Amino acid sequence: MIVFSLRATIILTLITIMLGPLVYLSGIRKDSRETELMRIEASIAETRDSIIVLKAEWAYLSRPDRILQLSERFLEVEPLDPHQIIPIDELNKITKPQTNNNIEEANLIWRIE
């Protein structure tokens, strides 16, 4: 048989009264957290959207035919000619001509090559 004394009843009542606002406050906090979460999720979705769009735009702007047109217009470069390419181990032969160590002549040869 459980019998509550008066003192115990008063203490329990006080605890209950104190718990009330606490529960209320945490409810409010939960609401604001949830709003925050929704906002963040919305912003994630928005950012993802813009990443997708930006990626597509980047692909559109960097498409090879456009880059080619731009480089023809603004840069003085042309497609590589086979003569302009040499293997790395043959680089040595051109920068240091065996016949002469004169730097100016080396430069000249470099240019001609």
Add this chain to the structure above:
Amino acid sequence: MKIWSRLIRLISDMPAAEARRVAASRLGVVRIVALCCFCAIGLRVGWLAIDFSSEAKAFTPTIEQSVRGDILDRNGQVMATTVPVFELYADPQEILDPREAAAKLATVLTDMNEETIYKRITRDTRYAELAWRLSPKKYADVLRLGVAGIHGRRKLTRAYPNAMAAAHVLGGVNKDGQGIAGIEHHQNTLLASGTDLTLSIDLNIQAILREEISSQIDLFEAIGGAGIIQDIETGEIIAMVSLPDYDANHMGYIADDHRFNRATKGLYELGSTFKVMNTAMALESGVFAETDMIDVVSTLRVGHHIINDYHPEKTNLNVAEVLIVSSNKGSARIADKIGADIQKHYLKELGFFEKTALQLPELGAPLIPSRWGRAEIMTISYGHGISVTPVHLTSAIATTAGSGMLITPTLIKQSQPAEINVQVFSPQTTAKIRAMMRRVVSHPRGTANKADVNGYLVAGKTGTSEKISGNGYDKKANITSFVSVFPANDPKYVVFTMIDEPKGQKHSFNFATAGWVAAPVAGRIIQRVAPMLGVHPIDENMPEIRQSLMLNLPELEKEGAKHASF
């Protein structure tokens, strides 16, 4: 009521002590019930405080679960992606001042004029479509105008940023986002599950291939063309173009001729390019050695037909020379001796009897003769009487002029070399074939001198054939093609170019043959793409390279002595 009165009677009848005991025990029961109630309420309150209930989530914008996967090129460049767009519409009843609204909207919706917009937003409806797919940025601009009665609906759409570059490879999707053509259709299940797909295509190479073929079509007033660049070891298609093509973003409005994929579906008699396979099977089967002499002078009659050469020969040539000068008579005589069984065996091995395994729905099934008689054996040796697609030919050349291992074409990037275990030709045979194909380009008597690029050792074979029209051939409509590998000493790539119905021009001295049309464009393509593909120029006169391309050509060398140019 009955129970209540009975209870009262029960207590009032009881002695005082007994009644108190009963009352106390009832009070206890009430307390426990009350306590249980409080506990239940407390638990519920606590639960509410910590629960992220589902109703809140209903208001968050959902992130699409399975957006269709992107299609990427081999370097990760986006070829196809799914982007959010906005469908813009107006509710005319909500618009206060249609004149002003139309004027404002016209500043953003540049593809419609003010009058059109005005007409639309004054219609007697509650839904007037203004734009079908508006980019998010434009949609924001529209919202910023602050016009009442303008609404947008977000939806997803497929976008092809490199719209024209590889339209036939990509294909397209319908309004529901389901693939209806090209790789979008073939790989629909994979893409629909949200998986990205990396193709073997290199967009940079693709752009060059398209540009060069396109300019050659213009130069020769041709009706179309095709080009393929294939990795000779893996079978990966690095670039593939069919012209005329279309903007993949607007696939629904395209004429059939533009949709038609000449590279994979178009069936053509590809002419003399078949002599490469003919020579390879002659050597591999052991019926001929490359030094065996062939009669290319006396008249060759099959039934009622006479097989002629474009340039009639005055002296007999050996097997290698027959290929280099592209003699129909010589090839036909070689094939005649090889016979139908060997010819069929190799053509079947090389995949000429069925559709290719390419990951596209648009594939052509070869047309092969139903009766394989002597005439068929002979004409097939120089690419007539058999119609195949360009992809058939490039893959067969990858086998015949590569390692000799069977190569199957693929559009999907391969992480490792394909497991191939069908050896069609021996490396000795393919090395000889390459040496011969190199002479087609480098020897003055070869037909593809215009494809030569200093340092890249282009080896190839031209093919010019008249198009079939009705029951015969149309003498004025040619298919010119050139198939090549480079570099000849250590082949890395196959390059195929085809120009459909070129017309002779002043600058080509009225010639419209493959040597004038399809070969030079291949040379230009190789010159531009080789450095990008990591193939470096080499000196052809280095002894080991001369050695690897050695051939015994008695007749041509005699002539070569006469031509001081060689």
